[in-house]
Amino acid sequence: MPDDELLQRLRRFHLDDFPQYREQFQTLVDQGQHPTTLFIGCSDSRLVPYLLTGAGPGELFLVRNVGAFVPPYDGSYGHHGTAAAIEFAVLNLNVSRIVVCGHSHCGAIKALYGDVSPEAKNLQRWLDLGREAVLPVQPGPEALRRTEQRAVVLQLERLMDYPMVRRRVQDGRITLHGWHYVIEEGEVHVFDVQNGGFVAASKAQSSGTGPYPPYVEHDGQVLVD
Numbered sequence: 001m002p003d004d005e006l007l008q009r010l011r012r013f014h015l016d017d018f019p020q021y022r023e024q025f026q027t028l029v030d031q032g033q034h035p036t037t038l039f040i041g042c043s044d045s046r047l048v049p050y051l052l053t054g055a056g057p058g059e060l061f062l063v064r065n066v067g068a069f070v071p072p073y074d075g076s077y078g079h080h081g082t083a084a085a086i087e088f089a090v091l092n093l094n095v096s097r098i099v100v101c102g103h104s105h106c107g108a109i110k111a112l113y114g115d116v117s118p119e120a121k122n123l124q125r126w127l128d129l130g131r132e133a134v135l136p137v138q139p140g141p142e143a144l145r146r147t148e149q150r151a152v153v154l155q156l157e158r159l160m161d162y163p164m165v166r167r168r169v170q171d172g173r174i175t176l177h178g179w180h181y182v183i184e185e186g187e188v189h190v191f192d193v194q195n196g197g198f199v200a201a202s203k204a205q206s207s208g209t210g211p212y213p214p215y216v217e218h219d220g221q222v223l224v225d
């Protein structure tokens with residue numbers, strides 16, 4: 001029998017690591033979770049939200065999917081896991097921040113320019129949520145990075161179509177944060193809604209777009225005066 005490495009790891013966690021967190025988790029069980037941040041991130045294994053943000057147990061309500069995409073709020077009320085998580089985080093958990101975090105070398109964004117297995121019917125459909133970000137060019141490294149960033153902004157715009165998000169952003173209860181994580185540099189670039197670009201965290205004025213200035217949607221309409 002080969003070593004079941006995963007089982008070894010589970011045992012190691014329980015015996016060696018969990019004891020130092022026992023009280024913290026007991027409190028989180030007794031008092032329930034009160035995370036302040038909904039983190040919508042790509043499923044990519046190189047994106048590690050807890051490392052990036054220094055967060056611990058109970059701090060991030062995490063949703064991850066291929067591309068860090070946000071489905072449209074289109075009234076179809078289907079089996080949309082990400083949409084359900086957004087509703088739960090906003091309406092039940094009352095989060096005050098929503099982060100959408102894409103990253104460099106994103107396979108989902110690359111796939112927007114290439115072929116996807118014809119068998120991956122769900123994936124093909126899912127990638128539609130990033131297509132508006134695609135540039136009419138050959139996808140070199142620079143174009144891919146720009147597409148990754150444009151896709152993040154696109155998801156923020158789509159978040160604003162969720163009525164419960166829009167209301168809270170408008171009255172200042174929720175801030176939106178568009179992030180592009182550069183894996184090889186270990187640095188998040190933050191979307192700056194004022195200048196319409198991404199700024200490295202080391203130079204950025206804030207971690208997100210709030211408190212919210214007038215927000216220009218992709219159709220050019222100003223949302224809040």
Ligand SMILES: [Zn+2]
Nearest residue numbers: 042044106107
């Ligand atoms: Zn990705």
